[in-house]
Amino acid sequence: MLRVLIVDDHPVVREGLRGMLSAEPDIDVAGEAASGEEAVALAPRLDPDVILMDLRMPSGDGVSAIRRLPGRGILVLTTYDDRAEIARAIEAGAAGCLLKDASRAELAAAVRDVAAGRPGPRPPGAARPPREAPPPVLSAREAEVLGLVAEGLTNAEIGARLHIGEATVKTHLLRAFAKLGVSDRTAAVVAALGRGAIRAP
Numbered sequence: 001m002l003r004v005l006i007v008d009d010h011p012v013v014r015e016g017l018r019g020m021l022s023a024e025p026d027i028d029v030a031g032e033a034a035s036g037e038e039a040v041a042l043a044p045r046l047d048p049d050v051i052l053m054d055l056r057m058p059s060g061d062g063v064s065a066i067r068r069l070p071g072r073g074i075l076v077l078t079t080y081d082d083r084a085e086i087a088r089a090i091e092a093g094a095a096g097c098l099l100k101d102a103s104r105a106e107l108a109a110a111v112r113d114v115a116a117g118r119p120g121p122r123p124p125g126a127a128r129p130p131r132e133a134p135p136p137v138l139s140a141r142e143a144e145v146l147g148l149v150a151e152g153l154t155n156a157e158i159g160a161r162l163h164i165g166e167a168t169v170k171t172h173l174l175r176a177f178a179k180l181g182v183s184d185r186t187a188a189v190v191a192a193l194g195r196g197a198i199r200a201p
Contacts, residue, residue: 002115003030005048007039007065008077009057010200012150013100016190017052017077020104027111036065043069049115052077053094055085066092073114077102079193079200086122096120100194137197142176145169150189151201 004021006029008014014032021027030046033039035057043051050073055062066074066089076089076097086097095114098107098121106121114120138146148158155173159166177183180191192198 001028002026002050002111003028003046003048004111005029005031005033005039005043005046005051007033007036007051007057007062008054009034009059010150010193012152012186012189013054013193016186017107019186020107021111023104024108027108035059036061036068039065040068043072049073050075050111052111053089054078055089056080063088063092066094069093073117075110075114075120077107079196090122094120097122101191102194137179137195138176138192139172142172142179143192143198145172146176146188146192147198147201149173149185150193150198 004027006014006017008017018029018032021029030048031042033042037059039051039053051069053062053066053074053076055076055078062076063085070093074094076086076094077100078086078097079100089097096110096119098110102110110120144162145158148161153161155166155169159169162169173185173188176192177188180188182188182191189198193200
């Protein structure tokens with residue numbers, strides 16, 4: 001079994017990644033960390049084969065943590081297609097980088113590559129000049145509803161916050177699920193964050 005440590009400051013993202021990886025028969029999520037500092041402390045004890053590292057975290061950023069984890073198989077998983085930041089992570093010792101809208105198959109394949117000592121992937125955008133941003137994936141209301149889901153609100157609480165019925169909240173969520181190609185709230189938040197359709201709370 002390949003042991004993975006997930007490092008991300010958003011619980012809903014960690015939950016989504018855990019669900020994706022736990023579905024793979026040869027991958028075990030050995031632990032989770034909410035910051036670079038926590039990852040540096042946990043890695044020696046958990047001894048993971050691969051560390052999935054977010055780059056932007058309020059308490060101990062990913063690049064600093066990567067520098068303090070030499071010799072570890074580190075796969076950066078980020079929302080932002082920032083070539084300069086990705087380059088800094090690779091220079092610090094990361095084996096590769098995926099954007100958070102990667103599929104489960106892409107994520108699992110990257111974990112296996114890094115665990116085997118092979119170079120990890122690079123986001124396509126890291127090798128191309130910036131291009132005009134694509135149109136929004138979600139409507140403004142769908143993004144607003146998913147943003148509140150990311151904050152941990154229930155459908156009833158979202159309806160009260162936005163002054164709409166709970167059935168309307170469900171309709172917006174179902175439309176968002178269809179557009180994002182997912183089937184549940186956690187996966188929708190992870191996908192929306194990965195595509196930049198919503199901002200992290």
